[in-house]
Amino acid sequence: MNFSMTEEQLMLKDSVAKYLQDTYSAEHRVNILKQTRGYSAENWQTFADLGWLTVPFAEEDGGFGGNISDVSIIMEEFGSALVIEPFWSGVVLAGQLIARSNNDSLKKHLMPTLMSGEQLVSFAFLEPQSVFMLNHLTTTATKVGDNYLLSGEKRVVLNATADSILIPARTAGDGSSEQGISLFLVDANGPGLQRDVYRLMDGQLAMDIRFDGIQVSSARMLTAEGEAFPLISEVVSEALVALCAEAVGAMNHLYKATADYCRTREQFGVAIGTFQALQHRIVDMFMATEQCRSLLMRAQCSILDGSSDIQRDVAALKVMIGKHGRHVAEEAVQLHGGMGMSNEMPIGIYLKRLMMIDSYLGNKDHHRRQFCKLRYCA
Amino acid sequence: MHTKLSHQELAFQEDVRVFMRENFTPELAEKIAHPATFKSATIEWQKRLDSRGWAANGWPEEHGGGAWSATQKYIYCNELAAVGAPDVIPMGIKMLGPVLYSYGSEEQKQKFLPATKSSDMWWCQGYSEVGAGSDLAALKTRAVRDGDDYIVNGAKIWTTYAQYADWIFCLVKTSDEGRPQGCISFLLIDMKTPGISVSPIISIDEEHHLNEVHFENVRIPVGNRIGEENQGWTYAKALLTYERTAIAGVAYCKHTLEKVRKLASQGGEESLSLLDDVDFQARLADVEIEFMALEFLELRVLSSIDNGEAPGMESSLLKLKGSEVQQLVQTLLWDIAGSSGGMVPDMHDAKALWECQGNVARREYMFGRAATIYGGSNEVQRNIIAKYALGL
Ligand SMILES: Cc1cc2nc3c(=O)[nH]c(=O)nc-3n(C[C@H](O)[C@H](O)[C@H](O)COP(=O)(O)OP(=O)(O)OC[C@H]3O[C@@H](n4cnc5c(N)ncnc54)[C@H](O)[C@@H]3O)c2cc1C
Ligand SMILES: Cc1cc2nc3c(=O)[nH]c(=O)nc-3n(C[C@H](O)[C@H](O)[C@H](O)COP(=O)(O)OP(=O)(O)OC[C@H]3O[C@@H](n4cnc5c(N)ncnc54)[C@H](O)[C@@H]3O)c2cc1C
Numbered sequence: 187m188n189f190s191m192t193e194e195q196l197m198l199k200d201s202v203a204k205y206l207q208d209t210y211s212a213e214h215r216v217n218i219l220k221q222t223r224g225y226s227a228e229n230w231q232t233f234a235d236l237g238w239l240t241v242p243f244a245e246e247d248g249g250f251g252g253n254i255s256d257v258s259i260i261m262e263e264f265g266s267a268l269v270i271e272p273f274w275s276g277v278v279l280a281g282q283l284i285a286r287s288n289n290d291s292l293k294k295h296l297m298p299t300l301m302s303g304e305q306l307v308s309f310a311f312l313e314p315q316s317v318f319m320l321n322h323l324t325t326t327a328t329k330v331g332d333n334y335l336l337s338g339e340k341r342v343v344l345n346a347t348a349d350s351i352l353i354p355a356r357t358a359g360d361g362s363s364e365q366g367i368s369l370f371l372v373d374a375n376g377p378g379l380q381r382d383v384y385r386l387m388d389g390q391l392a393m394d395i396r397f398d399g400i401q402v403s404s405a406r407m408l409t410a411e412g413e414a415f416p417l418i419s420e421v422v423s424e425a426l427v428a429l430c431a432e433a434v435g436a437m438n439h440l441y442k443a444t445a446d447y448c449r450t451r452e453q454f455g456v457a458i459g460t461f462q463a464l465q466h467r468i469v470d471m472f473m474a475t476e477q478c479r480s481l482l483m484r485a486q487c488s489i490l491d492g493s494s495d496i497q498r499d500v501a502a503l504k505v506m507i508g509k510h511g512r513h514v515a516e517e518a519v520q521l522h523g524g525m526g527m528s529n530e531m532p533i534g535i536y537l538k539r540l541m542m543i544d545s546y547l548g549n550k551d552h553h554r555r556q557f558c559k560l561r562y563c564a
Numbered sequence: 565m566h567t568k569l570s571h572q573e574l575a576f577q578e579d580v581r582v583f584m585r586e587n588f589t590p591e592l593a594e595k596i597a598h599p600a601t602f603k604s605a606t607i608e609w610q611k612r613l614d615s616r617g618w619a620a621n622g623w624p625e626e627h628g629g630g631a632w633s634a635t636q637k638y639i640y641c642n643e644l645a646a647v648g649a650p651d652v653i654p655m656g657i658k659m660l661g662p663v664l665y666s667y668g669s670e671e672q673k674q675k676f677l678p679a680t681k682s683s684d685m686w687w688c689q690g691y692s693e694v695g696a697g698s699d700l701a702a703l704k705t706r707a708v709r710d711g712d713d714y715i716v717n718g719a720k721i722w723t724t725y726a727q728y729a730d731w732i733f734c735l736v737k738t739s740d741e742g743r744p745q746g747c748i749s750f751l752l753i754d755m756k757t758p759g760i761s762v763s764p765i766i767s768i769d770e771e772h773h774l775n776e777v778h779f780e781n782v783r784i785p786v787g788n789r790i791g792e793e794n795q796g797w798t799y800a801k802a803l804l805t806y807e808r809t810a811i812a813g814v815a816y817c818k819h820t821l822e823k824v825r826k827l828a829s830q831g832g833e834e835s836l837s838l839l840d841d842v843d844f845q846a847r848l849a850d851v852e853i854e855f856m857a858l859e860f861l862e863l864r865v866l867s868s869i870d871n872g873e874a875p876g877m878e879s880s881l882l883k884l885k886g887s888e889v890q891q892l893v894q895t896l897l898w899d900i901a902g903s904s905g906g907m908v909p910d911m912h913d914a915k916a917l918w919e920c921q922g923n924v925a926r927r928e929y930m931f932g933r934a935a936t937i938y939g940g941s942n943e944v945q946r947n948i949i950a951k952y953a954l955g956l
Contacts, residue, residue: 312903342903386906387770387926453699463943519768519933523697523941524722527767527774527934534768534930541898542906551843551899 189483191259198241199259205236206267212532215389218270223347224391225271234303239277243285247297254424254489258431258482265435268535270389272306274432275344279425280307280352283369286417287408292371307371308348310340310395311422311547318548320354320418321364327355327402334407335399336370344546346383346391350374357412369414371406372397388539423500426547427485433507433543434478436536440518441471443533447522464521471517474510481506501557508550511540567863573635580618580643587612588649596650597919599771603686603728610652610683620657620681627665627677634866645815653725656680656687660733663750663803667791676731676752690720690734690753690777691800697722698944700735701744701797705779707736707751709786714738714751716759716782722938726762726775729755739794750796752788759783769930770908804940812886813935814862817855820893820928824848827921828900838900851892858882858889877953880945887935887942894925894932901925 191199209229218226233239242257243249250256257278264273281300284293284307299305316322325338336355343351351374359366372379378400383393409417445468448459458464481503488499515537519526526533544550569577588609595605613619621640623629632640644651652658657680664676679685696703705718716736726732732753739747753760759782765774790799828838828848838844865878898905904922936942950956 342906384907385910387908388906452695453697453702455699458698461943463946516933520936520941523937524692524774524934527931527937529766529768529770537768537933538930545903545906549899555843 191255195256195259198256199263201236202238202260202263203266205232206263206269210267210269212268215268215270215532215535219389224345224385224389230271230306231303233271233273234301238273239281239303240301242278242282243297243301247285247293248301249285249297254427254486257424257428258486261428261431262435262438265432265437265539266439268436268532268539272308272345272348272390274425274429275308276300276306276348278428279421280309280348282421282424283309283352283408283417284371286421287369288410289405289408292406292408296371305350306345306348307350307352308343308345308374309352310343311354311418312341312343314339314341318552319362320422321367321415322362323354323356323367324361325353325355327357327368327370329357329404329411332404333401334368334370334404336372336402337398337400339394339396341394342386342392343395344390344392346381346393348374351379351395352408354414354418359412364415366412367415367418368411369408369418370402371408372400372402376400386542388535388542390542422547423496424489426500426504427482427489429543429546430478430482430485430503430507433511433540434475434482436540436543437471437475437478437511437514440514440533440536441468441475444468444471444518444521447525451523458521467517467521471514474514478503478506478510498557498560501553501560504548504553505550505557508544508553511544512537515540569635569639573639576636577639577643580640581646583616584643584647584649588647593648594919606650606653607683607686609650610657613652614682619652619683620661622658623661623677623681624665627661627673628681634863634870637866638863641815642818645819648819651815652683653686655689655724655729655733656683656685659689659803660687663733663790663799666802667750667799669787671787672752672790686725686728686730688723688726688729688732688755688777690723690726690732692720692722693718694721698941700800701748703735703737703748705734705736707738707749707784709738710783712786714784714786714789716751716753716779716784718779720777720779722765723762723775723777724773724938726755726777727764727772731755732777733790735796735800738796745797746794748796748800749793750790750799751784752790753782753784757782757784767931768933769927770910771927771931773931812858812862812882813890814859814886817858817886817889817893820890820897821852821855824893824896824900827897844900848896851889851896854885854889854892858885861885877949880940880948880953883939884942884945884949890935891932894929897925898929 237250238260240249241252241260245251261274284296284300287293296305300307311320313322313324315324325336325340327334327336336353338355340353351372353370353372354367355370356366357368378397380396381393383391386392408414445459448464448468449457451458485499485503488496518533519537522531522533525531592605592609595601596609610619617628617630618640620628621630621632621637625631641651661677661680664673668676676685680687691700693703693705705716705720707714707716720734732755734751734753735748736751737747738749741747759780761778763776764772765776766772767774790796825848828844861882865882868878901922904920905925907923909923
């Protein structure tokens with residue numbers, strides 16, 4: 187048993203933290219949001235130059251060879267600074283789906299451009315009826331000669347300016363079968379893809395997409411036909427852990443920022459942090475963050491150990507992050523008084539980000555149901 | 565002890581119900597909901613209520629109030645809530661009104677009460693300052709006597725709807741001697757007076773409700789002071805208890821819970837009927853049970869006012885519990901909103917999205933976080949109960 191970080195991990199953590207501290211201020215973020223992409227292309231290039239976009243990928247693919255802990259280190263720092271660049275959706279989620287697929291020629295061609303920051307991919311997992319179940323798919327892919335014709339509808343596809351989109355679709359099987367799901371790489375700007383772009387409350391640009399019979403070459407299918415589900419399931423589990431690491435970073439920032447504020451804000455002639463009623467609240471924020479961190483480490487361990495409890499541990503983590511994440515942020519708003527309600531302070535943005543994190547890939551209610559299924563109904 | 569309605573009360577209920585149906589039209593509701601038409605539509609709505617003598621129903625009869633019983637107030641609020649109609653904006657009629665008729669001079673009553681009642685005078689509340697929130701007595705905006713005028717300098721913050729207001733009622737410092745509470749005066753200030761400027765604060769619901777109001781050498785006639793110089797604190801405190809009773813939001817909770825129930829039975833946006841889900845049922849039940857108790861707490865407060873007692877400790881309790889239940893209800897509403905709950909209408913078809921249920925849920929949840937902060941934060945309310953009710 188060992189929970190300490192390696193030398194290399196400490197260096198990674200320090201360098202990400204230092205870079206963000208020097209450059210990623212709240213004002214910087216506000217300026218980024220004014221750009222049409224919803225994130226800064228310049229920052230993305232810097233992330234690439236610093237090698238961060240290679241961290242999760244295997245050395246033989248040209249990556250850094252990092253594991254879920256390394257990815258979580260970056261995500262936690264990103265959460266703490268509210269980084270808006272699409273690292274999670276583009277690298278951790280879509281990038282890993284490509285990297286772990288067995289379409290070698292596609293991989294060879296695409297991975298270098300992902301790691302250099304030239305290309306961005308997004309993964310379109312949510313359908314109107316799917317209620318967060320990755321196997322509840324109605325999008326269809328029909329084989330015609332060497333191509334597939336894809337028809338369907340996907341919601342809340344993150345990073346609306348991605349160059350391509352990974353679309354899971356049914357080549358066989360019924361509504362919720364895990365068999366018969368295939369995964370296609372589709373040009374995001376190609377003909378026949380209707381896009382409805384909007385902004386989410388955490389600042390990101392997302393979109394709903396619709397397509398009716400768009401043509402995709404079978405060379406752009408990531409696994410053998412109908413066999414994409416295990417890949418999706420594995421990558422999504424890890425991506426959930428990484429996302430929760432971001433949440434822990436945000437929570438960590440919030441309890442510290444709130445403690446700092448209460449140390450300096452004076453009312454009734456004293457710092458409000460001297461009121462015991464507030465002290466206990468901040469202690470509870472801290473405790474909630476540490477509870478989440480423990481589950482985060484537990485989930486990482488089960489992935490690294492190849493445990494059979496990965497699904498359960500990930501579900502437990504997502505439940506707690508959903509519950510405590512919002513609560514910690516609500517408390518931060520409350521203890522900042524009027525300042526917490528103003529968009530001039532970033533406190534509210536952390537609240538919005540944590541609420542969006544809860545909604546991605548299944549909220550706390552969904553994951554609690556999954557947890558119950560795994561623990562009590564197996 | 566009973567809650568049965570008498571024949572007269574039933575008739576009153578029917579009267580209000582019919583009025584709401586005929587006057588709170590979908591067109592008016594839509595106009596009130598949109599920022600661009602909010603002010604004019606709100607005034608129109610309040611004028612309609614006033615035409616029946618209902619806008620200032622809590623005022624004494626001699627000033628055009630309704631002299632309503634607790635039961636009538638309860639019936640009225642329920643009928644408002646049933647159609648989702650807003651009660652009057654509280655600052656003028658509910659907060660300042662009682663101060664005016666209790667402490668104002670004859671001249672002030674004549675000048676301000678009728679125009680306030682008819683919504684021809686839109687008021688905002690200038691209490692809080694950057695350094696004076698919970699510790700209101702620490703305020704620094706100063707009024708210096710100059711002949712028959714005061715010269716006011718300073719700034720107020722978090723002033724709700726100052727961008728719409730014709731007048732602001734302000735607490736200002738008029739002395740440096742003795743306890744800070746004994747140095748404060750209560751002034752009525754015309755927002756058009758030279759030297760006043762208003763700057764917006766965007767809140768976390770991405771909307772503009774809040775403002776900073778700056779005063780630079782603003783000249784105010786001494787005749788606009790309520791009561792005695794340096795006695796403003798007494799009047800302000802009386803007003804706060806009315807404010808707290810007004811912001812418990814019980815009728816709003818009832819209406820919103822009804823909405824949650826309806827949306828959940830339709831199955832939200834993701835096509836699943838939530839009301840069939842036992843988990844969700846249990847969550848909703850927990851909130852409804854809290855609400856049922858809250859509803860009766862409000863009745864207890866109303867009936868004690870009925871018996872001639874000023875709202876006191878119960879108003880703190882009502883504000884505390886009311887704001888907490890509001891937030892529980894808003895959280896439920898957001899949780900069932902589905903993916904549209906996260907969208908903001910800054911680039912999309914703004915009007916369509918504005919009206920979409922998820923968007924309403926987002927805005928109400930976000931702005932609702934303030935209910936435990938304004939009107940005396942919930943922490944401060946708990947301090948008050950601990951000290952004055954429990955002797956701690
Ligand atoms: C079952 C049991 C076994 C015990 N065994 C031992 C033992 O083996 N050896 C031994 O030495 N003692 C023992 N104790 C005593 C125990 O350590 C004391 O009960 C404890 O320290 C609390 O002190 P008190 O009972 O005087 O309560 P108080 O200190 O009077 O506390 C009363 C309440 O006030 C709260 N409170 C006190 N100070 C503060 C503060 N500053 N801020 C906020 N809240 C505060 C407390 O949390 C508590 O809720 C035992 C007690 C129990 C109940
Ligand atoms: C949406 C909104 C609308 C508003 N509208 C108006 C308006 O129209 N007019 C107006 O004058 N004001 C208005 N306010 C201001 C409101 O009254 C103040 O925000 C409130 O009094 C709290 O003051 P503050 O924001 O300075 O917070 P602070 O007083 O700095 O409080 C910060 C935190 O410390 C806690 N705290 C403070 N003192 C104590 C204590 N003794 N013990 C324990 N905890 C304590 C508070 O509860 C809070 O959690 C509005 C505020 C909001 C958010």
